[in-house]
Amino acid sequence: MSAFESLLIHGGIDGDAATGAVNVPIYQTSTYRQKGLGDNTGWEYSRTGNPTRAALESLIADLESGKVGFAFASGLAAITAVLGLFKSGDKLLLSSNVYGGTYRLLDQVFSRFGLHYELVDTTDLEKLSNAITPDIAALLLESPANPLLTVTDLAASAQIAKRHGVLTIVDNTFMTPYLQRPLELGADIVVHSATKYLGGHSDLIAGLAVVRDSKLAERLAFLQNSTGGVLAPFDSFLLIRGIKTLAVRLDRHTANAEKIAQHLASHEEVSRIYYPGLESDPGYVINKRQAKNGGAMLSFELKENHDVDKFFRSLRVVALAESLGGVESLACHPATMTHASIPKDVREKIGISDRLIRLSVGIESVDDLIADLDSAIDKSRI
Numbered sequence: 001m002s003a004f005e006s007l008l009i010h011g012g013i014d015g016d017a018a019t020g021a022v023n024v025p026i027y028q029t030s031t032y033r034q035k036g037l038g039d040n041t042g043w044e045y046s047r048t049g050n051p052t053r054a055a056l057e058s059l060i061a062d063l064e065s066g067k068v069g070f071a072f073a074s075g076l077a078a079i080t081a082v083l084g085l086f087k088s089g090d091k092l093l094l095s096s097n098v099y100g101g102t103y104r105l106l107d108q109v110f111s112r113f114g115l116h117y118e119l120v121d122t123t124d125l126e127k128l129s130n131a132i133t134p135d136i137a138a139l140l141l142e143s144p145a146n147p148l149l150t151v152t153d154l155a156a157s158a159q160i161a162k163r164h165g166v167l168t169i170v171d172n173t174f175m176t177p178y179l180q181r182p183l184e185l186g187a188d189i190v191v192h193s194a195t196k197y198l199g200g201h202s203d204l205i206a207g208l209a210v211v212r213d214s215k216l217a218e219r220l221a222f223l224q225n226s227t228g229g230v231l232a233p234f235d236s237f238l239l240i241r242g243i244k245t246l247a248v249r250l251d252r253h254t255a256n257a258e259k260i261a262q263h264l265a266s267h268e269e270v271s272r273i274y275y276p277g278l279e280s281d282p283g284y285v286i287n288k289r290q291a292k293n294g295g296a297m298l299s300f301e302l303k304e305n306h307d308v309d310k311f312f313r314s315l316r317v318v319a320l321a322e323s324l325g326g327v328e329s330l331a332c333h334p335a336t337m338t339h340a341s342i343p344k345d346v347r348e349k350i351g352i353s354d355r356l357i358r359l360s361v362g363i364e365s366v367d368d369l370i371a372d373l374d375s376a377i378d379k380s381r382i
């Protein structure tokens, strides 16, 4: 069994050997009875290991072409554990439009412990290469990155990193292993906010990390147990359940996104569109090389004669909300929501204008979605 679609259903630990149940049971337990001193079943305490979580962890390892997976209580808990690999004086190179929460974690928490960071435009390999000074310990990349869906060449970046003895960490939240597998492209660590597409139903918060190297796996297992931000058994079950439909969901998500992107690209009231699945997008060629398609996130800008608040208030199917990757379509306003902490002049410089709208395209009828967007664009005219 090697096809990805089959791995989604049968990968990792499939069902329950003891009873034949086709689903992994929810082992809602904190501890395990031991027969005698040092004589146990292999399970001792659920922070260290839980069979439901273990099933999820081996599933994500299979899906990402990795060796060992780790499940955490959130994407940021996963990233926190990964940052525990580094030491005071180390420095991380981040994609300049890294997820805001990751930026905050480094800027306001880890920097107090001497772990530093530098932002670099990783879409430019020369800038990336020049930024790797001796104190750089790792690259932390996202592709496509939020909210302008900029594409970084993951294979080339990982190659540069390897030449300098630097680790490559890829946050694969926007693509999922169905569309893009960074470990196959040379990355060392993949992290996920499984809250998004992997869960897929906007009903849980979870994070994952996957590695290939057994030494890295050992260190991460130690960090997962030591920092303790593990995913609960019930949420592990929910996430396994969500992952089973990843391929069928994403096929619809991306088909809808492609149609909406084409529609908006030729819309008279739309001044710009950002979607790596459009041939006109600057990231199209590289994205096509490293990913199955352009995914289902896109951003666009309304022309100046539009009131964006009125646009959001006029939406009936699409919901104004933070987050992404669920079956329902969501719209957000990066300038006042996800990127509000960035000063306005800096925001404008990096292309996040007040008229920018980000869409997480859901799996509803694409005709309903297009009609909803058109109607809201129409009503938002000043």
Ligand SMILES: *Cc1c(COP(=O)(O)O)cnc(C)c1O
Pocket (backbone or CB within 6 Å): 074, 075, 076, 077, 099, 101, 102, 142, 171, 173, 174, 192, 193, 194, 195, 196, 205, 206, 207
């Ligand atoms: C949401 C998100 C995170 C953080 O994940 P949580 O599950 O909210 O902690 C990290 N990276 C990206 C790209 C995200 O979209």
